[in-house]
Amino acid sequence: MRHLLSAFLLFIMVVAAGVAAATTVIALSFDELVAASDRIVVGHVKSVEGVEKNGRVFTHVHIDVDETWKGNHTPTVKIVHIGGRTEKLATRVSGMPGFVPGERALLFLEQPKGFDHFVVTGLAQGKMSVTADPNGGLQLVPNPVVMHTIRRVTPTADGAPQAAPPITPNITTLEQARARITTLTKAKETTE
Helix, strand or coil: CHHHHHHHHHHHHHHHHHHHCCEEEECCCHHHHHHHCCEEEEEEEEEEEEEEECCEEEEEEEEEEEEEEECCCCCEEEEEEECEECCCCEECCCCCCCCCCCCEEEEEEECCCCCCCEEECCHHHHEEEEEECCCCCEEEEECCCCEEEECCCCECCCCCECCCCCCCCCCCEHHHHHHHHHHHHHHHHHHC
16 A cells, blocks of 8 residues: 555656646737748758856757748848756746757747847747648648746627637648738738
8 A cells, every 4th residue: 555655646746747747828820920920931950059157058950941931031030038058057937939950940939129049939939840741842841849828818898708619720831821821911911
């Protein structure tokens, strides 16, 4: 009985540690990612570098831009996020997207005021890897990161919560993403 109790307590501690290590963010729909982003690009990861500054580790990611779907086009963009690894120090921040040199990705980016770099919109939600699908098309693969999302609930006129819209309007390919982003950015241009 004692071993059973010990095993159960160990199981609870492992589960609790996994939950404690996760980040909680507001789930963004595809349309919300588009609206919140200053720039949307498709590109290849050129380099990933851990940099230490004032005892903190940051990751600098350089992207060679193939296409720009929103914002000004530049041949490269630099993404910075907290966490990463240097020779002396490593910091893991749950919810941050992972990058691999050579990887192709669709990136939703925000540029903090006064900085020359970008951050990924919605943490890992704003990075989707681009891979070949069996039919010869290009498939979008969300970033597989430990992250909990919560949904925004907007009350109706009488104060009752209304059902949240679907998170993603079933966008699974690069062509679907291009078409949706084009539609949304053109619609915004006509209302401005």
